[in-house]
Amino acid sequence: MATTYPAAVQQSIPVGPEPVRCVCPSCGAQIISKMKYEPTTKTHLIALLLCCCICWPCVCLPYCMDSCQNANHYCPNCDAFIGTYQS
Numbered sequence: 427m428a429t430t431y432p433a434a435v436q437q438s439i440p441v442g443p444e445p446v447r448c449v450c451p452s453c454g455a456q457i458i459s460k461m462k463y464e465p466t467t468k469t470h471l472i473a474l475l476l477c478c479c480i481c482w483p484c485v486c487l488p489y490c491m492d493s494c495q496n497a498n499h500y501c502p503n504c505d506a507f508i509g510t511y512q513s
């Protein structure tokens with residue numbers, strides 16, 4: 427019995443805070459996603475708060491903390507964007 431998936435379900439691949447094994451939607455290869463952390467609005471807000479309230483040397487802290495940033499997943503083969511994990 428053949429397994430058929432509705433075409434609509436395809437697109438977004440659920441990703442987590444760690445690299446995921448999946449099929450790249452762009453090149454179709456079986457890959458383990460490559461991750462890049464990118465600052466979000468929250469990151470900038472925390473940095474601003476630290477800057478105003480505590481002391482400026484702490485400003486770089488939220489940029490160093492993974493939990494304050496979005497985790498973007500990319501294909502290691504073709505660099506296609508796979509998904510974002512928001513913590």
Ligand SMILES: [Zn+2]
Nearest residue numbers: 450453501504
């Ligand atoms: Zn790819």
